[in-house]
Amino acid sequence: KAGVTQTPRYLIKTRGQQVTLSCSPISGHRSVSWYQQTPGQGLQFLFEYFSETQRNKGNFPGRFSGRQFSNSRSEMNVSTLELGDSALYLCASSLVGDTQYFGPGTRLTVL
Amino acid sequence: AQSVTQLGSHVSVSEGALVLLRCNYSSSVPPYLFWYVQYPNQGLQLLLKYTTGATLVKGINGFEAEFKKSETSFHLTKPSAHMSDAAEYFCAVTSTSGTYKYIFGTGTRLKVLA
Numbered sequence: 554k555a556g557v558t559q560t561p562r563y564l565i566k567t568r569g570q571q572v573t574l575s576c577s578p579i580s581g582h583r584s585v586s587w588y589q590q591t592p593g594q595g596l597q598f599l600f601e602y603f604s605e606t607q608r609n610k611g612n613f614p615g616r617f618s619g620r621q622f623s624n625s626r627s628e629m630n631v632s633t634l635e636l637g638d639s640a641l642y643l644c645a646s647s648l649v650g651d652t653q654y655f656g657p658g659t660r661l662t663v664l
Numbered sequence: 665a666q667s668v669t670q671l672g673s674h675v676s677v678s679e680g681a682l683v684l685l686r687c688n689y690s691s692s693v694p695p696y697l698f699w700y701v702q703y704p705n706q707g708l709q710l711l712l713k714y715t716t717g718a719t720l721v722k723g724i725n726g727f728e729a730e731f732k733k734s735e736t737s738f739h740l741t742k743p744s745a746h747m748s749d750a751a752e753y754f755c756a757v758t759s760t761s762g763t764y765k766y767i768f769g770t771g772t773r774l775k776v777l778a
Contacts, residue, residue, distance in 0.1 A: 653698075
């Protein structure tokens with residue numbers, strides 16, 4: 554089976570812009586979670602989608618949003634980018650209550 | 665509520681020495697427990713997991729972990745460290761019911777000295 558894929562792998566944006574990241578889960582996985590990873594804050598949970606519904610949410614401002622499509626692919630959007638949004642964004646997919654499998658991440662740099 | 669605590673954000677061992685990375689969890693329901701490894705600029709890769717059954721779990725690359733309910737621990741060990749083991753390691757817990765939310769520890773960076 555193909556693993557979790559994330560596009561793009563690298564992204565450079567400027568403050569105030571918005572960005573959309575994409576995640577394709579492993580075939581058959583209906584749960585997709587997003588994480589932000591920075592050197593200072595470590596791995597932080599953003600949100601989880603299951604069957605097109607947001608099931609869990611972390612403690613991030615409303616500028617961070619996501620969605621899931623009927624084929625389980627997911628996107629996350631960050632509006633009005635800030636310097637502090639520079640991070641590695643990781644997507645993980647899983648069967649319900651089982652192992653999360655991670656993609657390689659999208660490295661976002663905000664200038 | 666569930667939580668995970670990893671003791672030691674940085675651990676250094678000599679090549680060939682025992683690796684011991686500590687993880688303690690808190691969970692009101694039977695947990696599933698995981699260890700992941702992350703190499704620079706990559707995603708997290710599953711090392712091993714505990715769901716039910718045998719409490720000593722063997723994973724990839726010679727790692728193993730033991731689930732100790734009485735101590736609420738799930739420490740990761742490897743008898744002999746290799747240079748290639750240098751990476752960041754994350755312990756995680758999820759519930760077997762309810763929200764199925766994953767909780768990750770803060771990570772332990774392992775350095776292997778020649």
